[in-house]
Structures are given as structure tokens and as C-alpha cells.
Amino acid sequence: MKLTVIGGGSTYTPELVDGFARLRDQLPIDELWLVDPDPVRRELVGGVATRMFAHAGHPGSVHVTDDVVEGVRDADAVMFQLRIGGQAARQQDETWPHEACCIGQETTGPGGFAKALRTVPVVLEYAALVERYAKPDAWIVDFTNPVGIVTRALLQAGHRAVGLCNVAIGFQRRFAREFEVAPDAVRLDHVGLNHQTWERGVHVRSDDGSERDVLDDLLAPDTGALDRMAESVHMPADLIRLQHAVPSYYLRYFYAHDVVLREQLHERTRAEAVMDTERALLAKYADASVVTKPAELEQRGGAYYSEAAIDVLSSILGDRGDVQVLNVRNDGTFPFLPDDHVIEVPARVTRKAITPLPVAPLAADMTALVSHVAGYERLALDAAVHGGRDRVLRAMWAHPLVGQVDRAEQLTDLLLAANADLIPWAGGTLADGALAGSR
DSSP states (O other), rough: OOOEETEEEEEEEEHHHHHHHHHHTTOOOOOOEEEOHHHHHHHHHHHHHHHHHHHTTTOOEEEEEEEEHHHHHOOEEEEEEEEEEETHHHHHHHHHHGGGTTOOOSSSSSHHHHHHHHHHHHHHHHHHHHHHHHHOEEEEEOOOSSSSHHHHHHHHHOOOOOOOOOOHHHHHHHHHHHTTGGGGGEEEEEEEETTTEEEEEEEEEEETEEEEOHHHHHTTTTTSSHHHHHHHTOOOOOHHHHSSSEGGGGGGGTHHHHHHHHHHHSOHHHHHHHHHHHHHHHHHHOOTTOOOOGGGGGGGGGGTTTHHHHHHHHHHHHHHOOOEEEEEEESSSSTTSSSEEEEEEEEOSSSOOOOOOOOOOHHHHHHHHHHHHHHHHHHHHHHHHHOHHHHHHHHHHHHHTTOOHHHHHHHHHHHHHHTTTTTTTTTOOOOOTTTOOOO
């Protein structure tokens, strides 16, 4: 089996390699190809990946290249984890929206929109190469944010693709610790859009195979579990109790926008913290004695990404027909959204298709927010594919964190100024090393 990672020079790639090494019986890789334009990252990340495989006794070989065609040629599956503009662009996404009193964030709001505009054209270019040179039934697994928009771009263009996020698997692990069971004994009723999801049920399987929804136990006021859950998602316990669902951390940007904005104005950006971590990681990767995943990698983000990636890849390639939380076409799952919109729900995975499972109707407040954000996402994708300031302005105006026309005008100008070198239709050209980096 040949697996290719586009954006393989990311400092996060050794997390993937660690999972591939530990779970090689589940996902037997003969060749792992890391594609990245940055020669320094290719050498350092490729070197530590090779040592990790050797140390673990993994029989597969590691290859590094800047040639996308060579990297994807005859691949069984291709993972996308690229970041156009690197962490410097992320730093911009997390700061310029403050000038218009909006949060700065790399996956939602104005900053997330900027990332979509930079990313979608490049992803589509590389997906076309995958279609041409990889195996005919090869799948693309997208971990590139904003995952919902990027995955819909791929599906809209006719590619065999699925979106992957680590929020659901993170919750699964969190609940497993809470109830002292194995992670695979926990099944979630996970619904929404990427980075805008709720856990409406937490089903724990007993030794006899029976399941019980323990959400009421989690939300009971006298157990301490509710306060622990509220602390973990940084939102009030009363909000969780009223919704009778556990929101993802990313909903804080909607439910507590002004609080988050005040925090951002007085704290370092996440990009600055990640850049510090990346410098430490690259120094580790340069050390020939490092043959396992460095402890500093835990600070990089994307917890359990390797497990989630291995789950979906082994399910696809093994035609297992099991159920995982993924970003897939709506196809009637949420009747208030178009069929071709991309949602994040449990889905059945086979080699030929990934199909969402039916879900119970969303509560009115969830439906309202999902509908609003989905409308923005559709306009954002149109702007990313076709370009033009008017399309950017219309999508910006539609985002629920923006809304006002004068603010949308200001944010549009800020976005285009900050990304002039990275959006081709705005006159920019991608700089060398633009792909380097992941979450």
C-alpha cells in the first residue's frame, strides 16, 4: 500500500508516523510518501519519520519529494494537511480581524474565510493530479481547514474525498476517561458542521454488548461531571444543561464572541505559540538520536489525529463498513440544507462510498445556527472558486460573526490586503514553501 501526505513537511507529521508505526497491523503501509516544497522540512521530518519506522520495526519505506506527481503516482490514498502561507498566514488570520472588532481564528470567522480563499484553489489543483496519477479508486482524506468548505470543494469537483476532524475522537477519549471504559466502548451522537458540532448522546457499551446513553449522567448537577465538561469546552454549565448537549469548543466563538475577543486582545496568538513549538520540534527532528515522537508534539494540537486518520483509511481500504464521524455530503440528513452541503455526522464507511447515517432532528437553536453558517460556507466556496471582491464581500457579510455591512466592507479590505500575495485572482503568487505546515 502506498500512502501519500500532501503537506508532509508539517511538524505534526511524526504524530501520524507514530500512529502508522503502532497500528501497522490495522493499516499496513509499504510506502509512505511525504510531499512538501520546503527542503529543510522535507529533510528533517522525513529523517525522523524514517528513524521512527526503523525503531518500531515497521517494514515500510519513507520517501520525501517536492514533486506532487511523483508523490501521488499509484497511491492508494492521499491525505491533505497543507497550510498555504504557513504559520505566518495563520498569524495574520488571528490578528487583522481585531481591527473590525471580530475574533481572529484560523477556521471560522473572517480569518477562517481567508484561509478558505487561499486553500481551495490549491487543493483543487492537487486533487486533479491525484485523479490523474493515483490509483483509479484512490481516496482523498482531507484534514486541511476549514475542513467543511475544503471537503465540499473536492466533492463538488467530482473527487472521491472525505473530510476528517479530531473533535469527535477527542470527545470519545474524554468520555471514555470519565466513565473509565475503553475508547471503542463509546459511541457518540455527534451532529453539526465542521467545528460547529454538538454531542447529543454518549452511548457506553457494557461487557455484555448492551449500550446505555450516559448523557444524563454527564449533565447531572450533583456529580461534578457537568462542571468538568463545562471547563473542558470553556463554556458555562448552564448552557450545556439548557441545550442538553455538549458543544464543541469552537462554538465558544459564537456563544461568547465578545469574551473571546477580549481574551485575544490581551493574549499571544495561537500562531505565535505554535511557531515556538515548531522551532523546538524541528530542533528535535534534526537530532539523529530522536527515534520516537517527541513530547513537545503534544503542544502542537490535533490530538488523536493519527488514530482518526488510521480509522478512516483502514475502513476505506479494508471495505469494513463500520461507522465513524466524518465530513460528508448531507444527502437529506439535515432536511433544511441542500443535499450537496457537507456536514459532520456518523457515517458508514466502505471502499465505494461513505454514507451519512440518519440523525434525529436538530433543536431549533442548532438548526438556526447551522443554517446561517451553511449559507456563509456556500458563499465562501463560491468566492474561493471564482474570486472577485463582490463575492468575498457577500460571503463576509453573511457570516453570523460579521453581519453588518460596514463591518463586512472593512473586513473584506483587511482580508484582501493581508492576503494579496497568496490569492492568485487578487494578483498574488504562492511563495516557495507555501504548503509547509499543518494544524
